[in-house]
Amino acid sequence: MFLGTQPVKFKESPREIERRMLEALAGDINKHIRQNVKIFERTIRQVIPDWIREQPEIQSLLTHGVPNSLAAQFGIEPGKAEPAVGKIIAVILNGIEINVLDVNSKLEGGVEFSINPNIIRDLTGTREGIVYTDKGTELDWLDWLLNLGDTTIITNYHYTPSADGRSGGGTMSRGDVWRVPPQFAGTEDNNFITRAFENRESDISNLLGQIFR
Numbered sequence: 650m651f652l653g654t655q656p657v658k659f660k661e662s663p664r665e666i667e668r669r670m671l672e673a674l675a676g677d678i679n680k681h682i683r684q685n686v687k688i689f690e691r692t693i694r695q696v697i698p699d700w701i702r703e704q705p706e707i708q709s710l711l712t713h714g715v716p717n718s719l720a721a722q723f724g725i726e727p728g729k730a731e732p733a734v735g736k737i738i739a740v741i742l743n744g745i746e747i748n749v750l751d752v753n754s755k756l757e758g759g760v761e762f763s764i765n766p767n768i769i770r771d772l773t774g775t776r777e778g779i780v781y782t783d784k785g786t787e788l789d790w791l792d793w794l795l796n797l798g799d800t801t802i803i804t805n806y807h808y809t810p811s812a813d814g815r816s817g818g819g820t821m822s823r824g825d826v827w828r829v830p831p832q833f834a835g836t837e838d839n840n841f842i843t844r845a846f847e848n849r850e851s852d853i854s855n856l857l858g859q860i861f862r
Contacts, residue, residue, distance in 0.1 A: 671754050671755065672754050675751075675752045675753060675754055678752045678758075679751045679752055682749055682751070682752070682758075686749050689747075689749060689856065689857065690747045690749075692856055692859075693747055693760075693853075693856065694742055694747070696852070696856070697738070697741065697742060697745070697845075698738045698742075700845045700846065700849070700852075701734075701737065701738050701741065701841075701842070701845050702734070702738075703845070704841040704844060704845050705832065705833065705841075706719060706794060706833045706835070706841040707734055707737075707841065709833065710723075710725065710730045710733070710734065711730050711731065711734065713725075713727045713730070713816065713817065713818070714727070714812070714816065714817035714818050715818050716810030716811065716812075716818045716819050717810050717818070717819070717830075718816075718818055719790075719794070719830075719833060720816050720818060721808075721810065721814070721816045721817075721818025721819045722808050722818075722819065722827075722830070723780060723788070723790040723793075723816070724780050724782070724788070724814060724815045724816050724821075725780055725790070725815070725816055726780070726815050726816060727816070727817065729777075729780070732777050733777035733778055733791065735777075736772070736775060736777040736778070737772060737791075737842075740768055740771050740772055741764070741768060741842060744764060744765035744767065744768040744771070745762060745763065745764050745765070745768075746762070746763040746765075747760065747761070747762060747763075748760065748761040748762075748763065760853050762846050764842070764843070764846075768842065769795055769796065769837055769840075769842075772791055772795065773789060773791055773792035773795060773796065774789060774792065775791070777791075778790060778791025778792070779791075780815070793829050794829060794833065794834075794835055794840070794841070795835050795836075795837070795840045795841075795842070796835070796836060796837055796840075797828075797829065797834075797836075798829070798834045798835065798836045799828050799829060799831045799834040800828060801826045801827070801828050802827060802828050802829065803821070803826060803827040803828075804826050805823060805824065805825075805826070806821045806822065806823060806824070806825070806826070806827055807821065807822055807824060807825035807826065807827050808820075808821060808822075808827055809821070809822040
């Protein structure tokens with residue numbers, strides 16, 4: 650006598666079974682995400698200041714007394730760049746929206762950052778983003794850095810690196826022209842703020858892993 654079990658027969662194809670399993674798993678993941686999304690948003694906002702400060706433009710602004718740095722070329726006095734950077738970070742945090750996307754049946758998800766277009770306007774013209782020449786002329790260096798790209802900004806003068814000037818890193822000399830150095834130049838759609846959020850997939854993945862583990 651043969652004792653055994655009858656073979657199990659599935660009506661669905663292997664592909665259909667896989668699809669159903671992935672859908673079920675995605676549903677569980679999305680439920681977990683929604684339960685923890687506020688924690689994730691708070692965590693992201695805690696690391697955004699680091700992302701901003703990592704940008705070459707910010708590093709160069711905070712480098713005092715060093716010829717060819719942005720602080721030197723903008724004529725920013727020692728101690729004046731840090732408040733400006735703090736203002737930049739505060740405005741960004743106030744004007745950014747974070748949206749955690751649902752995972753689909755392929756277990757693909759993501760995070761969207763929506764930056765209020767008024768951020769640039771709110772930053773330019775602020776006290777922290779302006780320096781004054783010895784003659785009292787107002788120079789909105791933050792507007793230059795965020796909006797004007799590599800277009801000529803000052804004519805008949807060029808930057809001369811030295812240990813002199815308000816910044817201790819150089820002065821403006823007569824002749825030629827001056828623009829924001831190309832490696833730092835930014836426009837409204839492509840500047841150090843927008844670049845701070847690019848290529849952050851691994852950072853976000855690590856944060857999601859820590860929170861939703």
